[in-house]
Amino acid sequence: MRKKLFVLMATLSLLGVTITSVVIYFIMQMNIGLFMKKSGILLEQVYYINKYVSESQNEIMLFIIIFIVISFFLINMITNHIIKDINENYKSQDYIRALEGDIKNQKNEIMSLQDLMIEEAYKTRYIFNKIHEGLILLDDEKRIIHINESAKNLLNIDKNYDFTGKHMLFAVKSVELNNQLDNILEESKMPTTMKINDRYLKSYVNAMVENGKLQGIFCVIVDDTLMYENEFARRTFTTNVTHELKTPLTSIAGYAEIMKNMDVTKEDIKVFSDNIIKNTNKMINMINDIIKLSSLVDINNIEKKKVSLDTVIKKCIKNLEIQAKLKNIDISTNIQEDVFVYANESLMYDMANNIISNAIKYNVQDGKVMIDCNRDGNKVIFKVRDTGIGISEKYKEKVFERFFTVDKSRSKNLGGSGLGLSIVKHIAKVHNAYIRLDSKENEGTEITVEFNLI
Known part of the structure; x- marks a missing residue:
């Protein structure tokens, strides 16, 4: 850069000096001619003037050389000064460009952080507003x-x-x-x-x-409502289980104590033994129902498959024929063939058995039980109606609770534990089925279970 600038300035200076010298020479020649013409100088006198001019050329050349040397020296100084300023200017511009680059990068980083903060703030606010707590x-x-x-x-x-x-x-x-x-x-x-x-x-x-x-x-x-209700239900369940098991155990212990410490006849022994067996069976049935209810809590371990619900219901009816005949109960059916649901077959049997058994157990002498099972659109409807004792309006919401019985003295005589409909409700829940109870006191009860078709 420095060398190119120096050569350029030197060339321009030499060119300027040369042009100036030529111009001066011709101007002198013209001035001499004019001067001679005006002054009336003769041609023979021109020789002396040319001789004078020729002698003056050496002085002019010396002057030009000195001028060129001084010009080169001055050009060199000026060139160095200009180069220095240019270098300093370039350095300053490089620093400014570097500074601008840093500022731009920092600006981009700040914008990125700002966008990230806005996004995080939006996420936090969204979570803050949508969280259940x-x-x-x-x-x-x-x-x-x-x-x-x-x-x-x-x-x-x-x-x-x-x-x-x-x-x-x-x-x-x-x-x-x-x-x-x-x-x-x-x-x-x-x-x-x-x-x-x-x-x-x-x-x-x-x-x-x-x-x-x-x-x-x-x-x-x-x-905490659900947890509170579950805890309340657990305490109530524990109290009820304790009470329900305590009664037959007390009865068994009492009969056994009498048989041990008193002189009883064979007839009394038979009566006492029958009562002991009856209360023992009641406890066994109750324990089995409790175990069944507990197993329904973990729905992930319940195996399901395509089940013929009409076949299961018919099997239940056959097994309950003797119980119905003892009260002369007439069972009529309207069961469609090949009605399938996606369910656990054992639980379907327990559900149908509990509903039909209750319809017979809490029915009147010479009563009726009507059983329907049919497809209706995309649903399967299982319905059991009876002409039994019915349930008053105030107890309808409680019949599916554990250990609830409308008439406790009558339920005990009939062998009811109060867990049957609670099991039915849980089985329906496990299978995403809808259960409904309609009843009128002294007129009868109707229980309907709706399944979604597979």
């Missing part, structure tokens, strides 16, 4: 920063109202929850249970503390 974020003054839809649903507060900035007491009137928030800084982190609209809710609160100062509160609301 209620989530509430409060500041240090217990004012609401954010409350999700699930929390509003669980706490039964206005879904459309914006509670942002409102105090927690304004949104939720629960004494238990607000007491828990007031004691947030205590060491105990035990959840609090509250009942709102027949639902049992459990609240977990966590204090956000920095440098010993409360910065905010995070609250989680969980619907």
Whole structure:
């Protein structure tokens, strides 16, 4: 770069000097001619003038050489200065370009991070709002920063109202929850249970503390109704089982004690033995029903296949013929051939047997039982009607509960444990079937089970 610039400037200088010298020479020649003409100088005198000019050429050449040398020196200095400025300018521009590149890269990184933050914020907000648990974020003054839809649903507060900035007491009137928030800084982190609209809710609160100062509160609301109901059902079931087993065991122990410590006749021994066997069978049937109910809890272990429901029902009817004849019960059927469902065959038998057996057991003397099993569109409908004692309106919702019997004294005489319809309900649930009970006291009962066709 430097060499090219120097040669260019030197060439231009030489060209300029040469052109200038030639121009000066011709101008001098012209001026001399004009001067001679005006002055009237004779031609013979021109010789002396040319001689003078020729002698002056050496001085002119010397002047030109000195001028060229000085010009080259000055050109060199100017060239170095220009190159230096250009180099410094290039260096400055390179630095600026590098700086611009860094800024651009940082800008791109910031934009990428910003997009990522927006995306993460959207995901967090989506999860925050769609999660089943209620989530509430409060500041240090217990004012609401954010409350999700699930929390509003669980706490039964206005879904459309914006509670942002409102105090927690304004949104939720629960004494238990607000007491828990007031004691947030205590060491105990035990959840609090509250009942709102027949639902049992459990609240977990966590204090956000920095440098010993409360910065905010995070609250989680969980619907614990199902667990509470299951626990209640478990305790009720345990109590009922204990009570139901205690009665026959007490009877067996009493008869055995009498036979051991008292002088009894053979006739008494036979009566006592019959009662012992009866109560023992009752306990065995009850235990088998309890085991059956327990097995229905784990639906993943229940094997299903294509089952001929009409064949299963006919088998149940045949096995219950003796029981029906003892009460002179007339069984009429309307059963379609080749009605198949995707189910567990053993459970289908238990379901049909329980329903038909109850229709006979709780029927009147000389009563009737009507059994239907037919395809209806994309469904299979199994229906059993009887002319029995029926169920009053107030007990209809309870007949599928474990150990529930309308008339306990009569159920005991008939050998009922109160688990039959509970088993039927669970079997229907396992097979995604719909079960309905219609009944009128002293008129009869109708139980309908609907299956989806395979």
